[in-house]
Every structure is written in structure tokens, then in C-alpha cells.
Amino acid sequence: MNKNRYGAFILWGFLALACWGLALTGFLENRRGNQEFTLYYDSPVLTGKEMELFIQEREEEGLPSVAAWKETDKESFTGNADLVRHGSFLEVRGEMKTLFSRQLIQGNFPWKEDYQGCVISRRLSQELFGTDKGIGNEIQVEGESYLVRGILKGEENLLAVWAEEDQELENFRLSYDSDLEPVSQAEEFLYQMTGAEPDRTFEGNLYGTLSRFFLFLPILAGSFLVGVCSLRTAGKQREKRRKLFWYLLAGIFWLLFFWGLGRSVRLSPDYFPSMWSELSFYPQLIEEKIKGFRELTESSLCQADSYILGGTLETVLLALSGLFFEMLAAAWSPKDSWHFTPAVHRIKEKRI
Numbered sequence: 001m002n003k004n005r006y007g008a009f010i011l012w013g014f015l016a017l018a019c020w021g022l023a024l025t026g027f028l029e030n031r032r033g034n035q036e037f038t039l040y041y042d043s044p045v046l047t048g049k050e051m052e053l054f055i056q057e058r059e060e061e062g063l064p065s066v067a068a069w070k071e072t073d074k075e076s077f078t079g080n081a082d083l084v085r086h087g088s089f090l091e092v093r094g095e096m097k098t099l100f101s102r103q104l105i106q107g108n109f110p111w112k113e114d115y116q117g118c119v120i121s122r123r124l125s126q127e128l129f130g131t132d133k134g135i136g137n138e139i140q141v142e143g144e145s146y147l148v149r150g151i152l153k154g155e156e157n158l159l160a161v162w163a164e165e166d167q168e169l170e171n172f173r174l175s176y177d178s179d180l181e182p183v184s185q186a187e188e189f190l191y192q193m194t195g196a197e198p199d200r201t202f203e204g205n206l207y208g209t210l211s212r213f214f215l216f217l218p219i220l221a222g223s224f225l226v227g228v229c230s231l232r233t234a235g236k237q238r239e240k241r242r243k244l245f246w247y248l249l250a251g252i253f254w255l256l257f258f259w260g261l262g263r264s265v266r267l268s269p270d271y272f273p274s275m276w277s278e279l280s281f282y283p284q285l286i287e288e289k290i291k292g293f294r295e296l297t298e299s300s301l302c303q304a305d306s307y308i309l310g311g312t313l314e315t316v317l318l319a320l321s322g323l324f325f326e327m328l329a330a331a332w333s334p335k336d337s338w339h340f341t342p343a344v345h346r347i348k349e350k351r352i
Contacts, residue, residue: 005332012329019322020218023315027211030311032101034179034208037186038305039198044070044168046194048093051169054193055094064176064189067092067099068169069160071300077159078140079128087124087157089141091167096160098175100152101304107135107150110162118146118161121154154303172198173302179205182268200295202305205268207312214319216264218326220257225330227253 051068075089092099096109100119110117118139125134125148137148139159146161163169172194174186183203190198227250234246273281301309 008332009329012325012332016218016322016325016329019318019325020215023215023318023322026311026315026318027215029102030211030308030315031179031208033204033304033308033311035176035181036098036101036173036204036304036308037176037181037183038171038173038202038204038302039186039190040200040202040299041170041172041194041196042199044170045196046169047165048163048167048169049165051093051193052165064174064181064186065095065098067094067096067173068171069093069099069302070163070167070170073300075141075159077124077128077157079137080130083128085124085127085157087121087159090158090160091163092160093163093167093169095175096162099173099302099304100160101175103152103154103303103307104150105153106133107148110149112162114149115162115164116145116147117149118159119150119152120148120160121152121156121158123155124157124159125151127157152303153307156303158303171302173304179208180266180268181205182270184270200299201292202296202301202308203292204308206289207308209265209267211312211315212266213264214316216260217319218322219260220264221323222326223253223256223260227257 048068051066055063055066069090069092072089074086077085077087077089079085090099096119097104100109104119105122107119109119120128120134120139122132125132125137128134128139129137132151134148134151139146139148141159141161146159152158152160172190174189176186183201183205187198187201230246230250230253234243234250237243237246271285296305297309
């Protein structure tokens with residue numbers, strides 16, 4: 001029976017660590033997205049030249065990196081042997097690497113004023129050229145020819161080029177140096193530049209906060225429960241040294257719990273009311289964020305935002321799986337080692 005307990009404890013513990021490690025890997029890959037915001041408009045709000053003039057006038061103010069673009073769906077792309085495929089055509093102004101953050105897998109982005117260069121998705125490269133290494137090939141779009149400079153991640157057909165100065169732009173992506181910049185600051189910056197409120201806002205640090213909290217959840221639960229077990233064990237000790245040892249161990253795990261709680265719950269100033277007497281602040285805030293999330297998921301998002309949403313969901317699911325296996329490991333822990341969850345132990349023993 002003890003062998004069964006030890007074996008189950010090791011198995012569930014290993015699975016918990018594996019899930020948590022995968023969740024951590026996904027969180028770190030997605031971490032840069034915590035500093036990014038995307039603001040979507042339903043119609044063009046300014047030209048590329050107007051945007052760059054605004055940025056040049058304020059370049060000494062520590063502005064975020066800005067990418068703006070206009071997207072056309074179901075555009076025709078012609079490649080080798082007159083193959084034709086349809087997909088999204090993006091005309092970009094500003095920082096192209098901000099729009100396609102962490103997505104370039106081969107080559108490079110076209111340099112500014114390189115109006116004959118483009119980047120395409122891996123899928124479009126495979127469909128037009130038969131390879132995901134289509135750099136240097138030529139593509140025709142709307143009667144113009146473009147040379148492929150780089151390849152992006154993605155299973156959708158996509159091609160992006162630099163926009164002309166007079167091109168009207170309708171979507172904006174901002175990248176800050178901190179993951180605690182409030183979305184209100186991003187909206188204010190865009191309002192100063194465009195004179196219009198965005199129709200939809202993607203808040204990267206909100207999804208980063210959710211990922212971080214769920215990533216720390218197995219640590220919080222484990223340190224809390226081990227701290228409780230240590231306190232119980234200390235209370236049953238008669239020898240002072242052993243009692244002191246268990247109290248010290250409990251203190252260490254309680255400190256770990258509060259450290260994890262402080263690290264996991266990190267919010268921008270938008271999530272704190274100006275007056276703590278405003279009891280309706282958080283219900284209204286939650287309702288607002290749920291409404292905003294529904295509007296986002298019902299509309300077309302840029303690839304970077306889609307990756308952040310997918311990465312957040314993956315991190316949450318893996319962290320919850322790790323927590324589940326951690327609870328199973330605790331329930332199957334050897335009875336003579338920890339006086340923990342006795343009711344669950346008795347149920348398991350009856351089954352055995």
C-alpha cells in the first residue's frame with residue numbers, strides 16, 4: 001500500500017511539474033505582449049504622413065513604438081507559375097516589427113522607404129512557392145510587384161508592405177517599455193494623435209496579469225498547504241528543536257506564499273479606484289472588460305493579438321492542470337510523512 005502511495009505521489013508530482021514548466025515556457029514566450037496595446041477603428045482616422053509628423057514633433061517625450069496599418073481582406077496574390085491565392089493585404093506605417101512582434105522566422109523586415117519589399121506568412125510562401133523559405137521571390141498584388149524580404153509565422157495567407165505617405169490608416173499598435181502602463185494612457189496618446197476614440201482596444205497587460213496569476217497559482221496553493229501541514233506537525237512535536245524546525249519551515253512557506261501573491265497580482269493604475277469608497281468600481285470594471293473582450297473576439301484581430309490570446313489561454317489551462325495534479329499528489333502523499341487531508345487518505349485506503 002505504501003508503495004502504491006509513493007508511486008502515485010511521484011507520478012502526480014511529475015505531471016504537476018511538467019504542466020507548470022510548460023505554462024512557464026508559454027508565459028515567457030508571450031511576456032513581451034504584456035507591454036503592447038492595439039487600438040482598432042472601424043474607419044480610417046489619419047494618413048501615414050500625419051502620424052509621422054505627430055511623432056516627430058514629440059520624439060523627445062519618450063513615446064511608445066507605434067505601428068499603424070490598413071488591412072484589406074481577400075486580396076489576390078500571384079506568385080510562381082501564375083499561381084493565385086487570396087489573403088489579407090496590410091499596408092503598414094511606423095514600426096513594422098511592433099505590428100509583427102516575435103513573428104519573424106526568416107529574413108528581415110523591409111527597411112523604411114523600401115516600397116518594393118514585403119513580408120509574407122509561412123503559409124502563403126508554401127502555397128505560392130512550394131517552400132516556407134520564399135525569400136527573394138516576387139509576388140504581384142494590385143498590379144504591383146514586391147520582393148519577399150522576410151517570412152512570418154502564421155497559418156493564414158498574409159502579405160504586408162510599407163504604406164505610402166497619403167495612405168489612410170485605421171488600426172494602431174503601441175509598444176511600451178513597461179508592462180504596467182495603463183491602457184488609459186495608450187488611449188489618450190491615440191486620441192491626441194487621431195482626435196478619435198478607438199472602437200475596440202486590446203489590452204496586453206490585462207492578459208499578461210491573468211497569465212501571471214494562474215502561473216503562480218500552483219505555487220500559492222502548494223506553499224499555503226505545506227505551511228499549514230508544517231504548523232500542524234509543529235503542534236504535535238514535544239521536543240523543542242523539532243518544534244522550532246517545523247515552525248521555521250512553516251514560516252518559510254508562508255513567506256513564499258505572500259511573495260508569490262505579491263508577484264502574481266500586479267495591476268496598472270486603471271484597476272484601482274480614485275476613492276476606495278466607490279464600491280461599484282470593480283463590478284463596473286469587470287462588466288466593461290467582459291464587454292470589451294466579446295467585442296474583440298467577434299472582430300478581426302492582428303496576428304500579434306491572436307497569439308497573445310492563444311498564449312494566455314494555453315498558460316491558464318496548463319497552470320490549472322498543474323494545480324489539479326498537485327492536489328492529486330498531495331492526496332496521495334505518504335501518510336506517515338504528512339498528516340494532511342486525512343479524509344481523502346482514508347477514502348483512498350478503502351479503495352486499495
